[in-house]
Amino acid sequence: MSGPLPYIGLLRFAGPDAHSFLQGQVSHDTRRLSAGAPLLAAYSTAQGRVVAVLHLLPHTSGVVALLPRELVLPTLERLRKFVLRAKVTMEDLSQTYGVVGEHGSPALSAAGLSLPDAGGGYVEHDGIGVARVGAEPSRYWVIGPAASLAQHGLAGENRGGSGDLERIERDWRLADIRAGLPQVYAATCEMFVAQMLNLDLIDGISFTKGCFTGQEIIARTQHLGRIKRRMFRLRLPAGSWAIGQALRLTDGRAGRLTELARVREEFEALAVLNTDAGAAGAADTEAAPGDAVAAVELPLPYPLRSAATAR
Secondary structure, X not given: OOEEOOOEEXXXXXXXXXXXXXXXXXXXXXXXXXXXXXXXXXXEOOOOEEEEEEEEEEEOOEEEEXXXXXXXXXXXXXXXXXXXXXXXXXXXXXXXXEEEEEEOOHHHHHOOOOOOOOOOOEEEEOOEEEEEOOOOXXXXXXXXXXXXXXXXXOOOOOOOOXXXXXXXXXXXXXXXXXXXXXXXXXXXXXXXXXXXXXXXXXXXXXXXXXXXXXXXXXXXXXXXXXXXXXXXXXXXXXXXXXXXXXXXXXXXXXXXXXXXXXXXXXXXXXXXXXXXXXHOOHHHHHHOOOOOEOOEEEOOOOOOOOOOOOO
């Protein structure tokens, strides 16, 4: 189900140093934005813990980052500490811009909007940006001034009434889960290194771009051996589940939920777990008390290899 995604916020970076500022802060190479390509990246602490997962779009008004609305202001406050003399401005657009999630292209075609080509992945028309989501051929982010989106019939009262917003969000989260796309929320902020979220497997990290915040830990994790925690896709039984909740599976692996969507009486989820049942440390044991969960591991659309090819 397509429509508005009010749980997603927008953070805009503008000014002559916007790209170079982001180059020193996020995990991917922002030079790709200049070629009109959207970018998936992590913003991490100096200790390599992911603060936010960002979908960066090369909007004509500046680089626009999509992330959970609850993390926009905390992320903005952190980044402002590093501006120093850089000519960059940062602004929370969440009140004036909208985010729409489109499954398929009919609504975009009806609105007179072009689709991104296979090479670039992003196209813009009168301030409305359309970006392909990751490697998926027919799922799109649509961003722009809220009034413009409404004029094109993509948001507002004519789409996504209050009764539908929960279903629209559930469908979008479920699509993210099935695509193996990670997300970080307030409940999981600073819990994971980027590789634990599989960002090295889905083109979310550049290992050749040079220094960025958290780079030393992320590079060390990549090159010193097998990554001991990864993000898996699970089917969970009916229950009271929440993002950030600790769990232990019946096979002995333990970890935390990172994304969640109800599917009838059950749930599909993404969870960061130990890759080996016997690898649980003291922290994992303390984090996942109680009965083991009879979860079913579901396939991801990419292999969970221990290391990605350096980019």
